[in-house]
Amino acid sequence: MFQVSFGLANVFFAIVVVFAGTRILDYMQYAKQTGYLPGIRSLVTPISLFGVLFPTSRWNPGREWQWQWRKDVYKRHGTETISSLPYLFGGPAIYTSSLDVARQIVAMKGEFYKTKEMTAITLVWGPNVFAANGDEWKRFRRIMNPAFATSTFASVWDETCRGFREMFVGQGWDGLESIDILDISPLTNKFALMLISSAGFGHPLSWDPRTPGSKTMSFGEALHIITHNLILRLVVPRIAYWLPIKRLQDIKEAYKIVRVFLLTLIDTRRKEFAAGAPAQNDVLSLMILSAENEGHLSMTDDELIGNTSILLFAGHDTLAMTLNATLGFMGLYHEYQEEMYQEVLAVMPTSAEFTFGNSRKLRKVQACFLETLRYFLAGFMWIRDTAEDIVLEHVGPNRDQRIAVPRGTPVVVDAIGLHHNPRLFPEPDKFKPERWYDAPESALTMFSLGTRVRIGRRFAITAGVCFLANLLRDWRVELLAPHGESRAEWEARYRRA
Incomplete structure (x- = not known):
């Protein structure tokens, strides 16, 4: 023993x-x-x-x-x-967290690539521009570019206005002097979902997506379930969906409903275009039309679904979260809120002038939205693997060194570190919308850099500015702190993200 x-x-x-x-x-x-x-x-x-x-x-x-x-x-x-x-x-x-190094990582051609492990959550719907590398990325981007034109953003503005009105009517807020909202996120999530369906798929939803008396899941309900279970869909093994667990069965049914709906919609749009019908201004229709002109380099149905879905579902999350945080900052900083209000009055004094064409003049409203996005960044890591041995420049304490990085080394742009880098953004923990007054598109690094910049950035900005402008015309945002909590305590809790 x-x-x-x-x-x-x-x-x-x-x-x-x-x-x-x-x-x-x-x-x-x-x-x-x-x-x-x-x-x-x-x-x-x-x-x-x-x-x-x-x-x-x-x-x-x-x-x-x-x-x-x-x-x-x-x-x-x-x-x-x-x-x-x-x-x-x-x-x-x-x-x-260096902008110089980040530009090398994102802009280099061939030296860096995205691995399937790091982009798995985006591949749930199918191949897409976010996960693609090399020639596949170029093909996707070429087909998608026409879908993000001025006419698309004008449609986003109109659909945002419609969704905002439906939210107020649907919530029973018309005629009220004040509204107490303990948690705004369910409302902004629902609003962003409506915008995805209308401006993204050309399928408007009502504020209440349920069909009275129906025992089947509606398209709107399916979208809602999907957006709230993206991580669960990724980590749960497919075999688990055979188990009699209601939540998993609902997720399975939701994905099936949305996929069938989109496949049917793609087929319908193709037939309409073949018959000479003009394209609508939703993203999916414009992508289908663009793809049809590519011949053998066109997109498959899976690629159309994958690219439309990743852009719009990712945009949904960014838009909803940034609106939540922007409203919080407006409640904290009334001086900025007042400046935004006065700007809306000056640029759009009447309903006739409340147009997408005038929206570019709302520089302070846009700056507030962008500064919130900088502070509470949605996409906080840009991960690449080295495809070959490379040399990174501008590293070290004085940014004057070079290091050799062998193939297969993950290199990550820490987007939170980048946008809280005091060298790039002095006093990074302060809310300062003036950083973005008249900023060029190339400065909006929250949407990535160079050729890989997010193609849907103007979609999100247009929707965010329109939502805030609609709100500011008639309403003032105030803090609704728990009993006994001071403004400073509320702000400290809020800034913990």
């Missing part, structure tokens, strides 16, 4: 020694692979299953380290580009 136990102890000790030795060698290799950059040292890497599952702590950066450590992580290491090395599980990565 003693001999057996002693033997097992030896085996266990040997396993521990081998594992420790292997990890030490891996750590040394990882340090070399990332150019011996200083940075985060933890038990597991942030880009790993363990890293995502557990909360942010000293030993596990977790999902929220970019936000929670944004004020000091780069300052502490004396550089805008750092490395992340795990002691136990995961691989190395380079993170940057």
Whole structure:
């Protein structure tokens, strides 16, 4: 008995020694692979299953380290580009909050690519421009460009106005002097969903998507279920959908309904175009028409669904969250809210002048929306893998160094770090819409950089500005703090994101 136990102890000790030795060698290799950059040292890497599952702590950066450590992580290491090395599980990565380095990562052709593991959540609907690389990305982008023209944004403006009116009527707010809203997010999510359906798919929804007396799920209900279960759809194995669990069955049914609806809509639009009918101004119709002109380089049905869905569902999330946060800032900073109100009155004094054509003059309203998006960024990581050995420039404490990065190394633009970088945005924790007065499109780095800039950025901006302008014409936003909570306490809680 003693001999057996002693033997097992030896085996266990040997396993521990081998594992420790292997990890030490891996750590040394990882340090070399990332150019011996200083940075985060933890038990597991942030880009790993363990890293995502557990909360942010000293030993596990977790999902929220970019936000929670944004004020000091780069300052502490004396550089805008750092490395992340795990002691136990995961691989190395380079993170940057430098605009110079970010431009290299996003703009380089062929040297970086997006892996399927990092874009899996976007592939639920099918191949799309967000997950594509190389020639496939170019083909997608060429076909999609005509769908994001001035006529599209004019339609977005009109549909936003319609949705705003329906929200007020549907909620029973007409004629009221004041409205208390404890949680605005269900309303902005619903509003953004209506906009997706109308401006995105050419299928207007009513504020109440349910069909009275119907036992089947409506298209609007299906969209609602999908937007609230994107992560669950990704992580739950397909075999689980055979289980009699209502939530999973609802998700399965919702995806089926939306897919069948979109396939039918694509077929209908193609037949209409073949018969000489003009294109409508929704994104899907314009993409179908553009794809039909590409011959053998056209998009398949799956590619049309994938590209339309990723743009619009991602835009839904960005729009809803940014509107929520903008209303919070308006309640905190009445001086900015008053400036926005006066601007709306000056630019659009009558309903006849409340047009998309005049919306470009709402520079202060747009600036407030953009500053909110900078502060509470929706897409907080732009992840690339190196497709070949490359050299990154502008790294180190003085941004005057170069490091060699071998093929297969993940390089991540920390978009939160970038947009809270005090060198780029002085006093980054202050809400300062004036940063964006008359800013050119190229300065709107919240929507990525260079050729990979988000094609739907003007869609989101148009909808956001229109929603805020509609609200400001008749309403003032005030804080509704819990009993006994001061303005400073409310603001501190709000800014924790």
